[in-house]
Amino acid sequence: MALASHLSQALFPAASPSAAAGALLASTSPLPVRHLLQLHAHLLRTGVLLLSPTAASAFFSVAASSLPSLRALAVLQHHLTAASLPSTFCCNSILRCLSESDALSFLRRMRTLGRRGNAFSLAILLKPCRTLSHARQLHANVVIEGHLRDSLLATSLMRSYAICGVGDCARKVFDEMVMKDTVAWNVLITCYARNKRTKDTLWLFDEMRRGESEVKPDEVTCILLLQACTSLGALDFGEQIWEYAVEHGYGCELKVRNSVITMYTRCGCVEKAYQVFCHTPQKSVVTWSAMIMGLAANGFGEDAISAFEEMSRSGVVPDGQTFTGVLSACSHSGLVDEGFRFFDMMRYEYKMMPNVRHYGCIVDLMGRAGLLDEAYELVVKEMKVAPDATIWRTLLGACRIHGHVDLGEKVISHLIELKAQQAGDYVLLLNTYAAAGDWEKVAEVRKLMRENEIQTTPGCTTVELNGELHEFIADDASHPRKAEIYGKLDEINRHLRIAGYVPHVSSDLHDLDSEGKECALTYHSEKLAIAFALLVMPQRRPIRLAKNLRVCVDCHNFTKVFSGVYNRLVIVRDRTRFHHFNGGQCSCNDYW
């Protein structure tokens, strides 16, 4: 403030341009916006800004360092003329302070006044660039100014395209690059991975490994690819990456190990994840959280809690994600009291503010305990953060279980308000009415769905066999081995009935009599996939299935009994978790 006042005194009212520039150049500390604007107005009024490029340059330097995110500079730039335009060096320091669109308009203004900017200007502009049209404009500039040989600049451009979700543009820049280093490859991989082009991502690894260039995958490449395998559930490929990492000396990198732990748990291989975890000497909070979340998602709730306690004993402090893991362990395994204990611990002992995901777990737990109205009150009155669609969906799921029709209707209205309702939500509401036996309402919702052209996602189960995916939908008749599969399923059904399996008829929505419902349940996609796996897979190998929706209660019971009668380990990954069926049991308790 003292400096600002000194400057004002030096410049008001009759300071010469050189005195003004001198005073401005002498200032080293930032000025408040108010003083800066006063100063600017004065410099304009007295003509200093027009008469002295040195003073203008000095002024913008001070302004740039004073105002980190400066809308005012965007206004100021319109007063620039060719004579008052600061040097490119100074312009770049102004560019660094502007928002994405203001910086672009400033660059255009510079060009209008005959100043082109340089590679530094483009580097500054590309850093915050997150808009496709801006990326395209900057791309044109990079080409026109002949900077395509600058590999850092080109990589920066690829990164912007990656953020904008246009993989093909990033690839084009990559293909035109003269020197493609590992970072450029990694940025391209990130781009494909972000845009869910997972298979292309995996191809790039092969291309990199087998290519003739010197560039080989490094630890960052391994991390990126492991993440891609995680999202794809590609166990075999994930293991190849892990082998590569170990062979090339990246096996001890903590970030790589943490990614491997996640990859294994997300592919349902908890034991292998645990092996890697145990052999990791310096476990960070990320390592512990990855293991805790992995155990939770696979239904090993008690083990997740033990891991949390061991982590605390070892002196590692939990963070928000650790609590997400341990709370979801409690909710997936139905450990209601434990869940509330951890929720209190995070709030009162660790003084953490719960986020939407933490509340989501608590709402799920309350739903399990039948505390539906209390859960609704919590969401509406106590939550410090705005509830998202997932929270409402969780509560809607609990309404279905308990047949709480009134609350279900209230919850769906919140989803509609959020404009977030999906076909699955209407199905949940439909199920709620079905659970309450209100077939008239079921028909009403069906009509509503038809009128609004709401398409439901058909349940689909996949089995991987020798790298090939076999897909099944309910009552599927498309598989070439259809007759054998249906025959096998009938045989399995007979055996399971003897062992005590009884179809869970309310799992089906149709308003049929009990016998009709049994028929409709018989050929659900999971059951067809299990019959197929039994036909084609060698004995002792675990049967791994992936289901796009939630496993229904009847299929859950069916698979549980199946795992005991046929002595097979069945691992099912559905939309939210893993189910490990073994010896007539499942890793998740009281599944609804």
Add this chain to the structure above:
DNA sequence: TTAGGGTTAG
């Protein structure tokens, strides 16, 4: 002359 920019763990 000065100044600038790219990838990475749960």
